[in-house]
Amino acid sequence: MTPDEFVALLRAHWARTLAELDPPAREELAAALRKLADSTEPQAVQAAVRGLRRVLRGLPDEHPVTRALRDGVRFAGTAEAPVLDRQALLALLGSLHGPPPRDPVRARLLAAPSLPAAAVGAATGDPGLIRLRDPERGDRYPLFQFEAGTGRPLAVVGVINRLLMADRDPWGAADWWLGGNRWLGGVPAELLGSVPDEHLTLAARELVEGDL
Secondary structure, three states, X not given: OOHHHHHHHHHHOHHHHHHHOOHHHHHHHHHXXXXXXXXXXXXXXXXXHHHHHHHHOOOOOOOHHHHHHHOOOOOOOOOOOOOOOHHHHHHHHHXXXXXXXXXXXXXXXXXXXXXXXXXHHHHHHOOOOOOEEEOOOEEEEEHHHEOOOOOOEOHHHHHHHHHOOOOOOHHHHXXXXXXXXXXXXXXXXXXXXXXXXXXXXXXXXXXXXXOO
């Protein structure tokens, strides 16, 4: 993967990337992008790209850029500096001055009723709970996961979240719960308590192991 290909990958997932970074990390990202835009010599370009990669190692495991880094991105040396789309780099820099753009799917999931970490207490470390990172409000835990009146995590939710690997892909798990499910004939989160737990579990299992 060349530096330009890496930048193209970053551009393709720019909104999602910014939504995952806190203000200090976005400042580091801006500095790395500025250094890359100003680089003309091959070694300087390679050094700038390495700095960019260091900043992006803080992204979640399920992020496409993280997957590229984990799969072993390498930047081969070149006799001449790679041709970079510097206008594109400057455009990315310009977008960092405003609030991070919101991924529409994530914005929908974050709009659902949820609890802050302080209200969840010791259960925040439970891998069977979905934890969504909100760049404005901090960690949020979708409310459907908890028993009304007691605030205890629902057992069936924990079972299903583990099937959906919510600790690795919380957004995907949240989308399953809060989106329509044709097999169940409704939104899984809204069916808790009215549909047998084993039906919900089977639907999640079939998604993971089958083709629902």
